[in-house]
Amino acid sequence: MIITKKKDFQELMENIKNYRSFFLIGCSECASLCGTGSEEAIKELTEALQSEGKEVTGGFVPKTGCQVLGTKKELKAFKDQLAETDCILVMSCGAGTQTAVELFPDKPVYPTNDSLFLGNMTRFQMFDERCSLCGQCILDRTGGICPVTTCPKGLLNGPCGGMQDGHCEVSPDIPCAWVRIYERMKKLDKLEELRESVLDAKDWSHAQKPRALSTREKKEKK
Amino acid sequence: MSFREALDSGKFVVTAEVGPPKGTDIDEMIHHIELLKGKVDAVNFTDNQSAVMRMNSLAGCKIALEHGVEPILQMTCRDRNRIGLQSDLLGAYALGVRNVLCMTGDHVSAGDHKGAKPVYDLESVQLLKVVDALNNGKDMEGNDLKGSTDFFQGAVVTPEANPLEPQLIKFEKKVKAGARFFQTQAIYDIEKFKDFMKYARRFPVKVLAGLVVLKSAGMAKFLNNFVPGIVVPEELIEELKAAGKEKALDTGLNICARHIRQLKDEGICDGVHIMAIGMEDKVPEILERAGLL
Ligand code: SF4
Ligand code: SF4
Numbered sequence: 001m002i003i004t005k006k007k008d009f010q011e012l013m014e015n016i017k018n019y020r021s022f023f024l025i026g027c028s029e030c031a032s033l034c035g036t037g038s039e040e041a042i043k044e045l046t047e048a049l050q051s052e053g054k055e056v057t058g059g060f061v062p063k064t065g066c067q068v069l070g071t072k073k074e075l076k077a078f079k080d081q082l083a084e085t086d087c088i089l090v091m092s093c094g095a096g097t098q099t100a101v102e103l104f105p106d107k108p109v110y111p112t113n114d115s116l117f118l119g120n121m122t123r124f125q126m127f128d129e130r131c132s133l134c135g136q137c138i139l140d141r142t143g144g145i146c147p148v149t150t151c152p153k154g155l156l157n158g159p160c161g162g163m164q165d166g167h168c169e170v171s172p173d174i175p176c177a178w179v180r181i182y183e184r185m186k187k188l189d190k191l192e193e194l195r196e197s198v199l200d201a202k203d204w205s206h207a208q209k210p211r212a213l214s215t216r217e218k219k220e221k222k
Numbered sequence: 223m224s225f226r227e228a229l230d231s232g233k234f235v236v237t238a239e240v241g242p243p244k245g246t247d248i249d250e251m252i253h254h255i256e257l258l259k260g261k262v263d264a265v266n267f268t269d270n271q272s273a274v275m276r277m278n279s280l281a282g283c284k285i286a287l288e289h290g291v292e293p294i295l296q297m298t299c300r301d302r303n304r305i306g307l308q309s310d311l312l313g314a315y316a317l318g319v320r321n322v323l324c325m326t327g328d329h330v331s332a333g334d335h336k337g338a339k340p341v342y343d344l345e346s347v348q349l350l351k352v353v354d355a356l357n358n359g360k361d362m363e364g365n366d367l368k369g370s371t372d373f374f375q376g377a378v379v380t381p382e383a384n385p386l387e388p389q390l391i392k393f394e395k396k397v398k399a400g401a402r403f404f405q406t407q408a409i410y411d412i413e414k415f416k417d418f419m420k421y422a423r424r425f426p427v428k429v430l431a432g433l434v435v436l437k438s439a440g441m442a443k444f445l446n447n448f449v450p451g452i453v454v455p456e457e458l459i460e461e462l463k464a465a466g467k468e469k470a471l472d473t474g475l476n477i478c479a480r481h482i483r484q485l486k487d488e489g490i491c492d493g494v495h496i497m498a499i500g501m502e503d504k505v506p507e508i509l510e511r512a513g514l515l
Contacts, residue, residue: 157347158392164450
């Protein structure tokens, strides 16, 4: 899921200081699990804005904020509140915010969150990054542990000289990705494979921005 | 005799290390180059060591050449992508640099520009392969070069890494990728190093033992606690303590000289790489005490 964090409230207030009324849009998926775009979060922000003398014309948690057509349909029910507001605040990720930008070409749209990374939820409201969407997965070569993401240098062929007792040079809180890969390959009795596989430099053209994909089948011409 | 020829001849080779300045004042660097001239086989020029921004390694190498000292260009993958690395390698060759040490490079978080974007488009194993390609007249995409390089390429290894095996697997990948010499992370336990060399001797590469001069018992403890892959044995710390404050440095120089002598006399490895870290002035004295001058 996409991990988001609330912006500092003072910073948000500074960004929206020129507007008086707001409509809040959350998201029931990632942002709800992160606690940044849930019903609860909307309620909290509504109260906070009101206590700063702002008006809130309404709020809604769409099913999937990054799903443009679905969100458009769901928001139809709030047509009046949306028309009457000065500004729309989006409480999901940058993708959700840009759904609103597309749907409301005439309204200012502001994000209330910072979007951080694609994360795994390890415990309630604890997240870590294991995949950075490089566009050409190499987990098949690294025992299922991603060095592109979990090694701060993204090294592809083994640990650097900074590894200390299994920890990363960058921080003792980070286990060295290459020691983890080594240990897992050892457990799976695949050390020979690890020894033999020299990985070439990644082809970053697969990650060229902006990425787009269509898996629609082309309709056969009759 | 060039560095490469010296290693091939079986001579016990000595290299030292100079860090280019932070700034444009090169007087001290030239002083160190002059001091090492004729006393060592080659001098490494560090590449923004510890991710602290300084003058680049290539400028240091070129200045060394002008002063008649053979340089080893250290190249890290931290700051340049594959285009920058290859381009700098071609430029270095054109300027007369013949030795290159391929390294990953300390993370930017260790340095003085912590907000920098770390590059690591390639890493040490891949960079070695790139040098091999350039030596064969091709860039890493297989495009022909007008004039190829003829680099003598090396890499680094940490014999005291813990756990060790992942480091050894990487060492073997570096050998396969074309590394012809290795300079090791600092070692202090010669008996343990012998075990490493017994293993390393199975591969067709030359190994220079890395040595860092101990200035005090405090420094030794610091290395043990904070520098990955360095283990200073307790006896050496005791020896430095026993020497007292006044004589600690002198004892440190003796330890270094003693290690060099033993490594050479017992034919343990092919040479030494002395990292003086701020004590470049002392290198000739160490070599004298080791009986190499
Ligand atoms: S290699 Fe890593 S970053 Fe790339 S797709 Fe696989 S898990 Fe994600
Ligand atoms: S210590 Fe391990 S995880 Fe950290 S940068 Fe080096 S190889 Fe990557």
